[in-house]
Amino acid sequence: MPEIQEAPVGSLTSMRLPSKGYAAMAPSEKLVPWNFTRRLPRPHDVLVEIKYCGICHTDIHFIRNDFGMSTYPLVPGHEMVGIVKEIGDKVSKFKVGDTVGIGCLVDSCRECENCKQDLEQYCVNGPSFTYISPEKHGDGIIPGGYSNQIVCDEDFVLRVANHLPLERVAPLLCAGITTYSPLRRSNVGKGQKVGVVGLGGLGHMGVKLAAAMGAEVTVLSTSASKAADAAGLGAHKFILTNDEEQVKSVQLYFDFILNTLAADHDYNFYLSMLKSRGTMACVGVPHEPAHIPAANLIWNGKSVAGSLIGGIAETQEMLDFCAAHNITADIELINIKDIEKAFERIEKKDVKFRFVIDIATIE
Amino acid sequence: MPEIQEAPVGSLTSMRLPSKGYAAMAPSEKLVPWNFTRRLPRPHDVLVEIKYCGICHTDIHFIRNDFGMSTYPLVPGHEMVGIVKEIGDKVSKFKVGDTVGIGCLVDSCRECENCKQDLEQYCVNGPSFTYISPEKHGDGIIPGGYSNQIVCDEDFVLRVANHLPLERVAPLLCAGITTYSPLRRSNVGKGQKVGVVGLGGLGHMGVKLAAAMGAEVTVLSTSASKAADAAGLGAHKFILTNDEEQVKSVQLYFDFILNTLAADHDYNFYLSMLKSRGTMACVGVPHEPAHIPAANLIWNGKSVAGSLIGGIAETQEMLDFCAAHNITADIELINIKDIEKAFERIEKKDVKFRFVIDIATIE
DSSP: OOOOOOOOOSOOOSOEEEEEEEEBSSTTOOOEEEEEEEEOOOTTEEEEEEEEEEOOHHHHHHHTTTTSOOOSSBOOOOOEEEEEEEEOTTOOSOOTTOEEEEOSEEEOOSOSHHHHTTOGGGOTTOOEETTTSOOTTSOOSOOOSSBSEEEEEGGGOEEOOSSSOHHHHGGGGTHHHHHHHHHHHTTOOTTOEEEEEOOSHHHHHHHHHHHHTTOEEEEEESOTTHHHHHHHHTOSEEEETTOHHHHHTTTTOEEEEEEOOOSOOOHHHHHTTEEEEEEEEEOOOOSSOEEEOHHHHHTTTOEEEEOOSOOHHHHHHHHHHHHHTTOOOOEEEEEGGGHHHHHHHHHTTOOSSEEEEEGGGOO | OOOOOOOOOSOOOSOEEEEEEEEBSSTTOOOEEEEEEEEOOOTTEEEEEEEEEEOOHHHHHHHTTTTSOOOSSBOOOOOEEEEEEEEOTTOOSOOTTOEEEEOSEEEOOSOSHHHHTTOGGGOTTOOEETTTSBOTTSOOBOOOSSBSEEEEEGGGOEEOOTTSOHHHHGGGGTHHHHHHHHHHHTTOOTTOEEEEEOOSHHHHHHHHHHHHTTOEEEEEESOTTHHHHHHHHTOSEEEETTOHHHHHTTTTOEEEEEEOOOSOOOHHHHHTTEEEEEEEEEOOOOSSOEEEOHHHHHTTTOEEEEOOSOOHHHHHHHHHHHHHTTOOOOEEEEEGGGHHHHHHHHHTTOOSSEEEEEGGGOO
16 A cells, blocks of 8 residues: 655645535534635646546545544545536647646656556656645645546546547446456457446446457346346346356356456456456455455466556556547436435445546535 | 366376375375376377476465365366476377476366457456366376376466576466466556565566556565565565555555455555556455445546466466566475475465475485
């Protein structure tokens, strides 16, 4: 876990941009409207008017301080899309009016081995995660996307195609890249068999992306009612994981399994479905550690990998891939006044497949 | 674990080759001299006079039936080198007098997806492991290398360079390929940092191979007395793993860790030493499963991989690599009459680094 640094001081100016959003004022408190300020755009900054922001389960964890690293007031949101309103003198990548996105990363040291390899999410000096960790160049923690506007260095702003419904693009900035990156890293493509475990915000993107990459996609679920959803998202097969015969039919079957489960589960159950040299990539964080006998990895040369979102260049690649393949998230658009109801439904897994806030509803 | 099939019958002929070796007649019994027969060479077979055979810890596990799959009498040994004495009519790869090796694999189905990709060790129909699982084409379980000769299909026989001391080549057939394969699979080479955990038969080969591949090699050990050994084998660094400061100095340090430990241990201790996107390859099978919180893999995109020996083509590649780099195992040559003493010393880890049986001592 990247070390969280103290917010640096110094470059804050007295002139700041009045902004409005929704914030948790203390751990586990309900979100309330909150007026705050953002920095004025610096030479390399872009000011973005936020149009839509997806709701990630992580937002709820941070509101509750589940990871012990939240600071309050906390404005959540790291799946933003919007329009460039203003640019700093030295901005070269964007112009006013551009459609853009901002995700989980708003800064990084840019000098370490990982940053130099476009792996800013693993910045050795600690990446600046939106609304979580201090911006590296002097503006403390940057409030997230449950707000009307954001100021961000152009290097952490993504181009978004404007032929897609913008509200459905928002979740790509986290759910999209979190699933795209491990699929790409394992060179998923034509002729390969991919299993997707868990059909939530992440899983549903995994299905769409793996199918677009040319793989045969199988959704693995304990709930027969998910079969229709899976097919609708483009999955080719569906395996009911409490049906012994169906499970037997996929032993040593998959080249790659995308495991999005955040609930405790037996990793070995899915490992047995990997063929030799197959990889299971995990993007969910259950409470219990994985208990894996070494023999389950050794006998068929299998791997278990972890993956955290993706770097900025790869996020752009993912957005371009989605634009080329007309891939967006399946969403339910909400008024921000209904945010607590949305949180409750997320906890009950009652969402297909992502809530997105219409930021115009912030008064 | 590949399913063990019943020994097929049919092609056994009444004409067989009288052979002699050492066998366990029942689980955990001491090895005793045993006369038995091997098949006559078939058209694609090679008859090899065994000169040396390494002692792998796995041999002891199978003598004891630790995996519940041993059959008796059991002639152990899967690290053989010797000289071709006779060849079948259709043998094209070898001629009488050639120096050859035979390792853990003596057959496979040759038709499955894995066999076709030179991954015979993961044969979907179950590879034929030397002295463990039935040969696929009608000769039951093939007794291992603690014996004077062996008959094997030429496709599972390896060429061995004859400029190296043959007794030191024997351990390459298991310890060599077991460590070479995961190093290669992770493209270990110049500019990379490799950690080797456990400095036994496997670990000492891992050090030599990784160093020859151009990596910076660090041995990780709880025992300061291993530092000199590590340096002698070509390791560039040594980390005493019960020294907090030393451990701190290798956090997020290694591109690749070769974990050869078969004793229970905390995998996370070593995972913390991997840099982003690093891989820890495990080739040892501790009693306890690995307990790994998903976050330990996710935060820096790390992987845990398993690896089992290597396919035949890769084993040949390893032998050629070792021949080109003058790499052999560090061994202690023994008279087969001292086999039980050797087993005792292996259990006490009192061997640098592999015992090899001088097969000429079989009377």
